[in-house]
Amino acid sequence: EDQVTQSPEALRLQEGESSSLNCSYTVSGLRGLFWYRQDPGKGPEFLFTLYSAGEEKEKERLKATLTKKESFLHITAPKPEDSATYLCAVASLGNQFYFGTGTSLTVIP
Amino acid sequence: GAGVSQSPSNKVTEKGKDVELRCDPISGHTALYWYRQSLGQGLEFLIYFQGNSAPDKSGLPSDRFSAERTGGSVSTLTIQRTQQEDSAVYLCASSPDRSRSYNEQFFGPGTRLTVL
Numbered sequence: 001e002d003q004v005t006q007s008p009e010a011l012r013l014q015e016g017e018s019s020s021l022n023c024s025y026t027v028s029g030l031r032g033l034f035w036y037r038q039d040p041g042k043g044p045e046f047l048f049t050l051y052s053a054g055e056e057k058e059k060e061r062l063k064a065t066l067t068k069k070e071s072f073l074h075i076t077a078p079k080p081e082d083s084a085t086y087l088c089a090v091a092s093l094g095n096q097f098y099f100g101t102g103t104s105l106t107v108i109p
Numbered sequence: 110g111a112g113v114s115q116s117p118s119n120k121v122t123e124k125g126k127d128v129e130l131r132c133d134p135i136s137g138h139t140a141l142y143w144y145r146q147s148l149g150q151g152l153e154f155l156i157y158f159q160g161n162s163a164p165d166k167s168g169l170p171s172d173r174f175s176a177e178r179t180g181g182s183v184s185t186l187t188i189q190r191t192q193q194e195d196s197a198v199y200l201c202a203s204s205p206d207r208s209r210s211y212n213e214q215f216f217g218p219g220t221r222l223t224v225l
Contacts, residue, residue, distance in 0.1 A: 004151075034213055043113070043200050043216030044152075087152070096167075097142070097214075099152040 002027045006088050006100035013107050016077045021086055021103045024070040029093030033071050035064050036087040038102065044087055047073075078107045111135070113217035115201050121223045122191055130186045130220045134203030141184050142204070142214060143176055147197045155199075158184065191224045198222070 007022045025033070032051050036044035048057040050066040057064045061082065063074040073086055085102040092098065114133045122128050134141050143155040154168040158178045169175070173191075178184040188195055198221050202214035 036216075041218075043202075043218050046213045046215060049213050089152075097154055099144075099154075101149070101151040 002090075002092055002094070002096065002098055004088055004090055004098045004100040006086075006103050008103060009101070010104045011106070013075075013078055013105070015079060015107055015109050018074070018076045018078070020075070021073040021105070022070060023073070023088030023100055025088075025090045025098075026069075027090050027092040027098065031091040031093060033066055034089045034091070035062075035071070035073055036089065038085045038087055047086075075105070078105075080107045080109050083107045113201055113203050113215055115199075115217035115220050117220060118218065119221045119223075121225065123225050124193060125190055127187065127189045128191055128222065130188075130199050130201075130222070132184045132186070132201030132203075132217060134182065134184070134201070135205075135215055136182075138203035138205050138215070139181065140204040140212075140214075141178055142202045143184070143186050144200045144202065145197045146200055146219070152200065155186070188222075191222075193224045196222055196224045 004025045013019055032049055034049050035047040037047055038044040048064040053066055053068045055066050061076050065072045083106050085104045087102045088100045090098050116131045139160045141158040144152040146152050156176045157165040173189045176186045198219040200216055200219045202216045204212045204214045
């Protein structure tokens with residue numbers, strides 16, 4: 001069964017305390033893995049697309065990596081404005097998108 | 110440029126009434142998706158339109174839900190005889206998907222539906 005699991009559900013960090021969010025997936029053929037950021041009351045905002053194992057993408061304090069079973073979103077020296085829910089999604093060969101339930105990140109000043 | 114827009118932003122209705130939710134995708138995007146997001150839940154896929162192809166309706170939870178896309182642009186999601194369990198945020202996304210490979214989706218702000 002195709003599914004996406006994100007961990008942890010919630011994460012509290014001190015400002016400047018680096019950490020990683022995990023997205024593990026089982027899918028019948030991966031066509032792409034996507035990371036989104038969602039602020040309260042808003043739609044998800046696209047961050048990264050990864051297509052193959054070993055691929056990495058970076059944007060400011062965020063870096064996404066991909067293996068054959070999981071993806072990590074590394075947050076380096078986070079700031080309070082990085083507080084949000086981070087969503088992972090995969091696109092399968094069956095032309096379906098599957099979203100995880102997200103990790104709620106809180107960065108404390 | 111303009112992003113995906115949705116209207117209304119909030120909708121409160123009574124159980125049993127019909128509602129229509131509107132989505133204006135990014136100009137030129139051929140793919141359009143509808144999702145439902147309930148509190149504490151992941152995004153639930155509802156329906157997918159790609160160009161002039163028949164839509165993928167596999168995610169629609171019941172026959173009370175329907176959607177159409179006119180002229181390959183604006184889409185309307187209709188929920189008939191609303192139930193309290195239909196209360197959720199309904200999100201629309203569009204994508205420049207001109208082939209069988211996948212591109213990222215760009216989301217609108219959502220419509221928060223409350224069924225009393």
